[in-house]
Amino acid sequence: MQAGLGYVDMGFRYEQNKLQDGDYINKNIGDGKVLDKSNVEKNLNYDYRFHYVDIPVWFNYQLYKSKDYKTTYHLTAGVAANILVKHQLTARLDGFTIDGEDKFQVNNTSLDARAVNMQVNAGFKVIHKLDKETTIIVQPIYSMHPISVTN
Secondary structure, eight states, X not given: OEEOOEEEEEEEEEEEEEEOTTOBOOTTSTTSBOOOOOSSOEEEEEEEEEEEEEEEEEEEEEEEEOTTSSEEEEEEEEEEEEEEEXXXXXXXXXXXXXXXXXXXXXXXXXXXXXXXXXXXXXEEEEEEEOSSSOEEEEOOEEEEOOSOSBO
C-alpha cells in the first residue's frame, strides 16, 4: 500500500467563436455582450482551472523481481480524494477588446465547483537499487476523474 499528498491542477476550455456585434458573453465581462462592429473575426476562450489537494491511496502488486534482487516491477491501482483549494475562470478575447483589455479573471464563474472530488488511478512502478544508498523509483500513473469537477 502506498499513500501520499499531491497537488492537481485540471481544467477545461469553453469557446465562443465567430462572435458578432451584440452577441452575449459572460455577464462579468464588460457589459456582458460584444460591442464591436468591425469585420475582424472575434473569438472568446473561457479557461476554467480547478486546483485540488490530492490524497492518493494506491496498492502495488509485485509482478517480477530480478535474480540479483536489484530491480522489481509492480502494477499499481487505487483512488485519490481531491479537496478543492481554488477555482478560477480566465477569459481570453481574440480579435477584439473590451475596455482596452483582452484578458479577464472572472471571479463569479457561474459554475459550482465540487468541494470534494475523486479520481481513479492505474499504472506501474519500477524500483531499481543502484547501490546501498541510492534507489531509483519510476512510477507513471494514469488518472481518470469519473465525477465532474462541477455540480
